[in-house]
Amino acid sequence: MFSQRIKALGDLVSANNKVIDIGTDHAYLPIYLVLKRGFKEAFASDVSQKVLVQVETNIAKYKLKDKIHVYLSDGFKDLKESYDTAVIAGMGAETIKKIVTDATLPFEIIIGSNNHLEVIRETFMKLGYKIIKEVVIYEDGKYYDLIKYQKGSEYLSIEDIKYGKHHHKKYLQDILTKQKMIYQQSKDAKLLEEIHSLEKFIEKIPD
Ligand SMILES: C[S@@+](CC[C@H](N)C(=O)[O-])C[C@H]1O[C@@H](n2cnc3c(N)ncnc32)[C@H](O)[C@@H]1O
Structure with missing residues (x-):
């Protein structure tokens, strides 16, 4: 229950x-x-x-x-x-x-x-x-x-505040996928910047 x-x-x-x-x-x-x-x-x-x-x-x-x-x-x-x-x-x-x-x-x-x-x-x-x-x-x-x-x-660094102190790779990858889907519709330049910075951040997290 x-x-x-x-x-x-x-x-x-x-x-x-x-x-x-x-x-x-x-x-x-x-x-x-x-x-x-x-x-x-x-x-x-x-x-x-x-x-x-x-x-x-x-x-x-x-x-x-x-x-x-x-x-x-x-x-x-x-x-x-x-x-x-x-x-x-x-x-x-x-x-x-x-x-x-x-x-x-x-x-x-x-x-x-x-x-x-x-x-x-x-x-x-x-x-x-x-x-x-x-x-x-x-x-x-x-x-x-x-x-x-x-x-x-x-x-907490700006990245810690944004993504969490214990950086969960799978969780962040899911957010990235969602952001990319939204970007396909919105073509929002600020969102694209967010996507690039999140991509870079995820690359640094070990599996
Ligand atoms: C979606 S329920 C969450 C229930 C439970 N905490 C959970 O996590 O499953 C949100 C509850 O917060 C209550 N709530 C909203 N604002 C509140 C406040 N300022 N003080 C106390 N309760 C509040 C609502 O009445 C509602 O019952």
């Missing part, structure tokens, strides 16, 4: 941390942590009251009402407690950036952005977080780039 993406996100959380899943939707992530990773409890929040009705139903279905605690909150704004880890996944980079900007953030943050990984990498570097692990998974015809952050400073 757990997707590869949910499992990969859950496996990035440091063992037995106090975790909140921001924008939980179906609550599969906290359910995974309790059922499959043996967390004693987990916390889930969402900005939508309607979503939380479904969350409560799912939690009841797995008999986890006493282990998963649910809150209505816009990002971190309405949360009363502090946490060791926050998971923020399945949202666009700009929404994630909005959620973390000017918020009191935990030591560890796991990010699964739907797009613009470069916005995520730059935002978290500026917020004083370093990449502990970056994993790429492929599921249902899509690549997901998931990042585990902890507080700390690190310098």
Whole structure:
């Protein structure tokens, strides 16, 4: 019942941390942590009251009402407690950036952005977080780039920000193929520049 993406996100959380899943939707992530990773409890929040009705139903279905605690909150704004880890996944980079900007953030943050990984990498570097692990998974015809952050400073080059610190060749080749397809339609000169620089970058990555 757990997707590869949910499992990969859950496996990035440091063992037995106090975790909140921001924008939980179906609550599969906290359910995974309790059922499959043996967390004693987990916390889930969402900005939508309607979503939380479904969350409560799912939690009841797995008999986890006493282990998963649910809150209505816009990002971190309405949360009363502090946490060791926050998971923020399945949202666009700009929404994630909005959620973390000017918020009191935990030591560890796991990010699964739907797009613009470069916005995520730059935002978290500026917020004083370093990449502990970056994993790429492929599921249902899509690549997901998931990042585990902890507080700390690190310098990322422009290439690191654009392509990721652990440069995944297959993932980047897929992006290149997509860019080339788009270029066939658009003939956009800026995109062509991007394609050339990505090609050069990929050539340097060992197999
Ligand atoms: C596509 S779902 C992702 C669900 C889950 N996190 C995942 O990765 O599968 C996005 C969820 O984020 C919630 N959301 C959007 N903006 C939010 C915010 N500012 N604060 C909390 N939740 C938010 C939405 O209501 C929705 O339930």
